Amino acid sequence: MKGSRILLVDDETVFTENMTRLLTTRGYLVTATDNGEAALRILGEKDFDVIVLDLKMPGMDGITTLKEIGKLGLFAQTLILTGHGSIDTALEAIKLGAYDYLTKPCEIDDLVNKIEGAWGKKNEEKNKDTQEKIQKVVESPSSVFDLFPKRKG
Amino acid sequence: MNKSTHFDRDDPQEKKIHYSGLYFKFIGLTLVCSLVPLLLVGWAINIHYKRFAVSRMTDSFQTLVDYHRRIIESFLQERCSRLRLISETHSRDILTQRANLFRVFEIMNREYGSLTDLGVIDDHGKHLAYVGPYDLMDKNYSEALWFGQVMEKGIYISDMFSGFREVPHFVIAVTRAENEETWILRATIDTDAFRSLVEDVRIGKTGEVYLINQEGIFQTNPRFSGQIMENAPFPAGPIHEGIRVYVSKSDTKETQQPFPGKIVATLWLDEPRWMLVVMQEYSEAFNEVNRANVAILVFLHLSAATILIVTILITRYMIKLIRKRDTQADRLNRQLMQAGKLAAVGELSAGVAHEINNPLAIVLTERQILLDSAEQTPDLDDRFRRQLTHSLNQMDLQIHRCKRITQNLLRFSRRTKPSIETVDLNNFIIEVIELVEREAKTSGIRFLSDLEERLPLLLSDPSQLQQVFLNMITNAIDAHDGKPYGIIHISTQSDDQNQGVRVLIADTGSGISSEYIAKVFDPFFTTKPAGKGTGLGLSICYSSIKQLGGDITVKSHEGKGTEFTIFLPYRPPLNPNESMPEGHESVGLGKS
Ligand SMILES: Nc1ncnc2c1ncn2[C@@H]1O[C@H](COP(=O)(O)OP(=O)(O)O)[C@@H](O)[C@H]1O
Numbered sequence: 213m214k215g216s217r218i219l220l221v222d223d224e225t226v227f228t229e230n231m232t233r234l235l236t237t238r239g240y241l242v243t244a245t246d247n248g249e250a251a252l253r254i255l256g257e258k259d260f261d262v263i264v265l266d267l268k269m270p271g272m273d274g275i276t277t278l279k280e281i282g283k284l285g286l287f288a289q290t291l292i293l294t295g296h297g298s299i300d301t302a303l304e305a306i307k308l309g310a311y312d313y314l315t316k317p318c319e320i321d322d323l324v325n326k327i328e329g330a331w332g333k334k335n336e337e338k339n340k341d342t343q344e345k346i347q348k349v350v351e352s353p354s355s356v357f358d359l360f361p362k363r364k365g
Numbered sequence: 366m367n368k369s370t371h372f373d374r375d376d377p378q379e380k381k382i383h384y385s386g387l388y389f390k391f392i393g394l395t396l397v398c399s400l401v402p403l404l405l406v407g408w409a410i411n412i413h414y415k416r417f418a419v420s421r422m423t424d425s426f427q428t429l430v431d432y433h434r435r436i437i438e439s440f441l442q443e444r445c446s447r448l449r450l451i452s453e454t455h456s457r458d459i460l461t462q463r464a465n466l467f468r469v470f471e472i473m474n475r476e477y478g479s480l481t482d483l484g485v486i487d488d489h490g491k492h493l494a495y496v497g498p499y500d501l502m503d504k505n506y507s508e509a510l511w512f513g514q515v516m517e518k519g520i521y522i523s524d525m526f527s528g529f530r531e532v533p534h535f536v537i538a539v540t541r542a543e544n545e546e547t548w549i550l551r552a553t554i555d556t557d558a559f560r561s562l563v564e565d566v567r568i569g570k571t572g573e574v575y576l577i578n579q580e581g582i583f584q585t586n587p588r589f590s591g592q593i594m595e596n597a598p599f600p601a602g603p604i605h606e607g608i609r610v611y612v613s614k615s616d617t618k619e620t621q622q623p624f625p626g627k628i629v630a631t632l633w634l635d636e637p638r639w640m641l642v643v644m645q646e647y648s649e650a651f652n653e654v655n656r657a658n659v660a661i662l663v664f665l666h667l668s669a670a671t672i673l674i675v676t677i678l679i680t681r682y683m684i685k686l687i688r689k690r691d692t693q694a695d696r697l698n699r700q701l702m703q704a705g706k707l708a709a710v711g712e713l714s715a716g717v718a719h720e721i722n723n724p725l726a727i728v729l730t731e732r733q734i735l736l737d738s739a740e741q742t743p744d745l746d747d748r749f750r751r752q753l754t755h756s757l758n759q760m761d762l763q764i765h766r767c768k769r770i771t772q773n774l775l776r777f778s779r780r781t782k783p784s785i786e787t788v789d790l791n792n793f794i795i796e797v798i799e800l801v802e803r804e805a806k807t808s809g810i811r812f813l814s815d816l817e818e819r820l821p822l823l824l825s826d827p828s829q830l831q832q833v834f835l836n837m838i839t840n841a842i843d844a845h846d847g848k849p850y851g852i853i854h855i856s857t858q859s860d861d862q863n864q865g866v867r868v869l870i871a872d873t874g875s876g877i878s879s880e881y882i883a884k885v886f887d888p889f890f891t892t893k894p895a896g897k898g899t900g901l902g903l904s905i906c907y908s909s910i911k912q913l914g915g916d917i918t919v920k921s922h923e924g925k926g927t928e929f930t931i932f933l934p935y936r937p938p939l940n941p942n943e944s945m946p947e948g949h950e951s952v953g954l955g956k957s
């Protein structure tokens with residue numbers, strides 16, 4: 213979906229630069245960063261639809277970052293990128309709530325497909341959530357106040 | 366892992382030498398520890414026993430001689446005392462009357478016998494009276510040797526001599542001093558009684574007892590060595606004190622021994638100076654001892670031989686056992702080595718794959734960027750665009766080749782738990798053949814299958830098995846490179862005894878040289894040109910089959926073909942690999 217907001221997290225800066233360029237050409241809004249801490253900070257500031265996360269990074273690694281992201285309670289979906297060597301870790305990531313994984317090197321088209329899938333999933337969940345809230349408000353109007361302190365993804 | 370039966374890394378020649386060295390060392394040691402002491406003790410006992418026997422024999426001969434001496438001496442003593450008694454109790458005047466002398470002679474002969482004649486001689490050697498068969502009245506003894514001796518010592522016993530009747534006799538003479546005058550009573554003794562004392566002694570078959578005088582003349586009849594009054598074959602030798610015992614084993618005459626081949630005891634009597642000899646053949650005297658000794662020695666050597674044989678048998682058995690253990694240990698070692706090699710390579714390749722995938726990913730994005738740019742640039746030179754497209758395609762191809770390699774590496778390193786299902790092996794093989802048949806046909810290769818009907822169903826991992834069979838068949842097809850046609854023959858057989866199935870994959874390809882056959886299961890071993898082979902196919906097969914509890918072996922005839930035998934158990938082992946992390950190969954596509 214054109215205009216989807218994507219956060220790229222990978223320590224290979226050449227890779228993120230190239231990816232940014234390719235994805236931008238394909239109509240996405242891409243933000244890139246090369247480490248987990250920065251990614252968490254950026255996620256605190258802006259909303260994203262899909263997060264593309266490399267598993268093997270210096271400093272905070274992919275799995276830790278994923279766990280931290282999980283704590284934020286976002287609707288954004290996470291796609292795991294892996295050098296295939298860590299396929300077991302990729303599976304662990306899926307158990308931790310990642311949407312799917314991709315092995316490097318990957319075709320841009322494959323990546324785009326998975327991003328689209330993730331975007332769809334995100335929207336689905338968001339809608340479901342809104343629906344539930346509306347339901348809640350309908351059932352007990354006072355709970356409308358619960359909506360305000362909550363940040364929307 | 367019996368990768369190949371006809372290829373051994375260790376030099377068999379060297380091993381043989383090693384084992385035979387061990388063999389001789391064992392035998393040597395056992396012999397030194399058991400046989401040598403046994404023989405030493407045996408021989409020592411033997412020698413000791415012989416010595417003991419000799420000393421016993423010597424003792425017994427000494428007693429024998431002593432005993433006979435006593436008998437002889439007491440006999441002579443008695444005769445002497447009788448004469449003495451007569452001479453002391455009768456005066457010269459009475460005895461010189463012939464009638465009186467005759468009376469005494471008669472009485473003595475009647476009471477004791479053995480008196481041949483009796484005479485009275487004055488101190489000038491003249492006969493004063495005589496009773497006996499000879500006419501000796503005129504004989505003067507003053508010049509005779511015995512006369513001097515009896516006058517000097519008071520008593521005299523002569524050597525044997527042949528008398529009037531050609532019968533051996535000897536003389537006893539005693540003196541009597543009476544009224545300042547000395548006279549002599551002289552008797553000739555018939556020796557029958559005396560001789561029987563000596564001659565009747567019997568010692569075994571070869572023993573004899575006799576007396577000889579100082580000149581070496583027999584004084585009694587010896588049993589074997591000659592006749593009385595004859596010269597003895599042995600010289601009497603010098604007079605010695607006490608008893609002498611000679612033991613001479615040897616029969617040969619050259620020896621210095623005085624009595625070769627005999628055991629002899631000698632003793633000189635005091636009066637008369639005769640030598641008492643007791644002798645027996647050595648061989649008879651020591652017969653018992655010798656027999657006992659021979660028995661001991663035979664027993665000893667028999668035991669030694671038994672020990673020797675038992676030692677050899679035991680050692681052989683032990684060496685066989687050691688050898689078997691060694692080969693087992695060898696095989697285990699090689700298996701461990703192979704497993705270790707695979708594990709190390711697995712770890713390494715996982716890291717390498719990861720490191721290579723990152724740059725590959727970048728290259729791929731670069732290619733994509735170029736592709737994008739080219740699309741957005743309409744006024745590109747046609748030729749350039751064509752070249753660019755070609756190059757970019759080639760890049761894609763090569764990147765994917767790299768990816769295939771790393772994927773192979775990773776598949777190799779991955780230690781996933783096999784997902785076990787029931788597998789109909791025959792159907793399975795037919796499917797795999799169908800998969801590759803088209804490709805094979807273009808290179809003129811035909812498939813023949815010989816599948817055992819009613820093959821039991823297996824419990825195994827179909828995805829690993831597929832990988833295995835694909836690898837094996839690809840290799841077989843590759844092996845026909847350069848041959849216009851060929852056959853790949855696949856057969857299955859159940860092996861109830863080993864509770865499994867045997868799959869034989871034979872091809873008519875290039876074969877594997879004996880130099881390489883031990884290496885084909887090693888990771889990265891390939892004979893194929895760069896780009897074609899990764900050398901991982903068979904090592905993946907090997908580790909997969911091992912994981913499934915099976916075995917794979919190869920036989921090959923260079924130039925003619927190769928045959929792989931895969932054994933798969935009816936059911937896989939309960940814990941196929943000791944440390945397998947959780948994880949699955951077939952990955953789900955997200956949560957949705
Ligand atoms: N069926 C066969 N006939 C002849 N050689 C074979 C056969 N299978 C394997 N090999 C030999 O074993 C080597 C290793 O095989 P493999 O591990 O599958 O690696 P690769 O096929 O990539 O070379 C091959 O390069 C080839 O020399």
Ligand SMILES: [Mg+2]
Pocket residue numbers: 836839840898900901902903
């Ligand atoms: Mg191969």
